[in-house]
Amino acid sequence: MGLTRRQFLTLIGGSTGAAVLFQACGVPPEELLVESSYEMPEDMVSGLDNWYATTDANSPVSNGLIVRIMEGRAKKIEGNIDFPINEGKHSAVCEASLQSLYHPDRIKGPLLRVGNRGEGKFEEISWDNAIDRLSSELKKLKDSGESAKMVFATKPLNSQINSIVSNFTTSFGGNHVIHEPLEQTTLKNAFQVIFGDKKIPKFDIANSDYILSFGSDFLSTWISPTEYAKAYGQFRQGNKTRGYLVQVESRFSSTAANADEWIYTKPGTEGILALSIAQVIISEGLADTQIINNLTNNDLTYLDQFAPSLIASKISDPSQNTEEVINKITKIAKELASHNNPLVIGGGSTAASTNGFFNLKNIYLLNYLIGSVNNKGGVILNPDPVNISDLRQTETSFSDWNELIKKMNNGDVKILLNYGSDPWYGLPDSAGFKDAIIEGNNGISNTSLIVSFSTIMDDIGYMSDLILPPHHFLEDWGINTPNPAPGHEIVAFQQPVVRPFFENRGEYLGTKSFPNILLSISKDPNLNLNTNFEGEDYLSIIKSKAKNLFDSGKGTVGLKNTKDFASFESFWNSVLQHGFWQDTNSKYKNKKSHKLPQFDNLIEEPNFSSSENPNKEFYLIPFESYGLRDGIGNSSLPWLQALPDTMSTAVWKTWAEINAKVAKDMNIKEGDIIRIASNFGNIEAIAYPNPGTPTDVICVPLGQGHLGGGRFSEKRGANILSILAPLNVKTSGALAWASTKVNITNTGKWRRLPKFENDVSEFPTDYEQHIIKITRYDT
């Protein structure tokens, strides 16, 4: 054998005799090659990992996820590539659920309040003790014939948990209510009227060639942003002509920034603009005559009062040139009508002015006018969810909550249970929920028991008397029907990918599965509930639902047809492995009973709350940032707190977006702490002047200003929801969260705004050399 130079040196340098001996014994030469480790330490042989499929149960969208598990710990979350909604993608919020699983301030066992309500003093008790307390309180209420004074509040749930909560509450005789700060009630009501169905349709963004979007920040936060962003990639640079996106919005949002054209309208006038576009299409005969007749009561002059020239000044900012606005409306109307696969969507702040229903109705009706309903690239209506159980959502609007708060003050709500929602944080102060909980009418709250199923000490948990911590969604079973569905029936399965983190605390402490807690209470013979659950525990209920799917013989799991599975066990294993069941053959069926409404031909103006100084007032537009969203659950996670906001790159604080020129006139510079005052309260926020914010609005993100939420969220920033006017959207009764007017004053205080971008407003003038300064040139 030949000696390499290195081997030769080794032989000379080492013990020659031993080396010769080794060589003679046939020791492989590479064992004598000692190299310094120039490869990265990552070159270490890594341990084995497993990826398990589950479902994001935190949001009604129910994205399919796969979770990487090593040594019993969850390490990474990614999208499930086979799942037809998010197609392998996931949002920052999904990713950060790892931090809520391992959060240092996660509640480790049942807690009982020991101080006064709201003082935040708790002591740990055992599960037996905790459940006994809740059961005996429920029994007391029932025995005194006041069962109706029990209220169960949850976030919107699309899972089996919803039917368990409803079943539990109904059999007790109480009320199941839903709370989310930026509710979708108006949107769903509009869908009901226009499409004859409350379910959210699939928006075929990928195949569309022209999208007109009103107020919906669908690339960042609106409804199903991961799905829409995936489709947006195809819309832009797929195997087709590049799509054109027009965004109509009162805020310069992430979607507006990515649009080819952004049109500012005064808050709440989007519906008027939609009608103006319809007027152009109708008057120029750009749509099918039959459809025009249906939508306009056979009257071609039906919408003439919405002609662009008549409404341009109503919807635009005084600084905008009216002539330009008129041309723009006409241009968009013509483009919309001339494209093959156009799509019109709307939501967000558009739905949250007092005329939100009017806005949405006329916006979505445009889809019928241009023939994009159930057409490629348009609005694809979803079939009814597969009939495995009643997974329909309960709905509660803001006006229902007002009624409820009245009841609380009158002593008609004795026990308030809460899971996943946070009405303390999410309702405006003016609604009076906080007073009802702390003081009531006579200094003592009439709601004698508040029980919160919180994983972390959130705001409502802070105010609770008893806290029963549930498992994290990664530790529990579940079955979800995603809303919006992908155009066909789908059921997503959730399985525990890790064992409960606090399992080692034993049976009496630690966390428990939320539905199992309810199931065990419902079995209490003293309560005598007639619940009819289809199993002893949650897993057996889910299995029975899966069995129904298996027995139906419809659909597929992975690539295999349901009817080809030999047994339920193999079907069940396959469902858990893939994370979902679907039936791609199931499509929307026309509902004959549905009658298409007509366009509104009366202008419905938005109402706004007045402010103290009407001469210097701004429209207040609260918005969701990509990371924190509505602030419920997400703000306790440091990854999301430290995630730069898309537009401002601000982090960790509450900031206020204000137009740079307006700020200069008001002598406000970045970092100045400004007071934002409505007639219903005021908050302080750090000013972020920028060139994108319209001159007459001020935009403030949701998410901060929490009482609790652990070390990363408590007492940080301010809650913009707290100062909103208690106005309702007409027809739907939802909170009109974009109809508050505010005044702004500079407090004279300053603090550096934590943000990712640099403070240098203009880079050195060396444009040729500079890194990423945008240069513009014609081709």
Add this chain to the structure above:
Amino acid sequence: MANPSWGMVIDNDKCTGCNACVIACQSENNIPINEEDHFTQRRPIQWIRIERYWEGEFPNVKARFIPVLCQHCADAPCEPVCPVYATYHNDQGLNVQVYNRCIGTRFCANGCPYQVRHFNFWEPEWPDSLENQLNPDVTVRTRGIMEKCTFCVQRIQRTKRESEKNNTSIKDGDRQLNPACVNGCATDALVFGDFNNPESKVSKMKKKELGHGGHGDHSDHDGHKEHDEKRGYHLLEEYGTHPSVVYLKKVDYESKTVEKH
């Protein structure tokens, strides 16, 4: 077979600036939590970041987004300046940082025109139980050393080992191979692959899009051919660093121009 040359193509026309890649990276690579103070002191660590640029003023305002990460330059300015060879170019086109060699001179950060090298000014801390999430495949870096994007080398190595074990070749676009940011990017603006493999998606995109005066097939929204220019470019290509990341220009129809970031 030639060694792979790993690289990325970033389509600015697809990027929405959402920051999903940033979180995906932080989760995969054990990047310390960026606390509020880290931002006010301008010292947050983000191996990949989204830069946002304003253009114009309301009502004619635009904002542009561009994801920036280590460009893994073939002629990297950071490599020759390191006195201890902590940063070097490996045989797979990666610009690699050897943490246990680094002594924290920060010369490399001075040399890098892309500002993608980050210094650990603090000992990284994960409160109590959050440590459970840390990726065991990735070293936690101590205070006083540089770190930067590795193209998720741990994923590359794992896939390489597994393919050697199973005697298969590495598949283009394998999700186990893709860096975390690529898997997280909802719009598919980021594409990762081997530039030495002519059949890979990145090679095909590079071939189609890089260079000027060619025949791109981008028509405007009316279906008219407006641009014949290819969209590919390198960030700061005038520095001659020969990056392994190809950017594709955003298309802006309003002004009938192609925009370069």
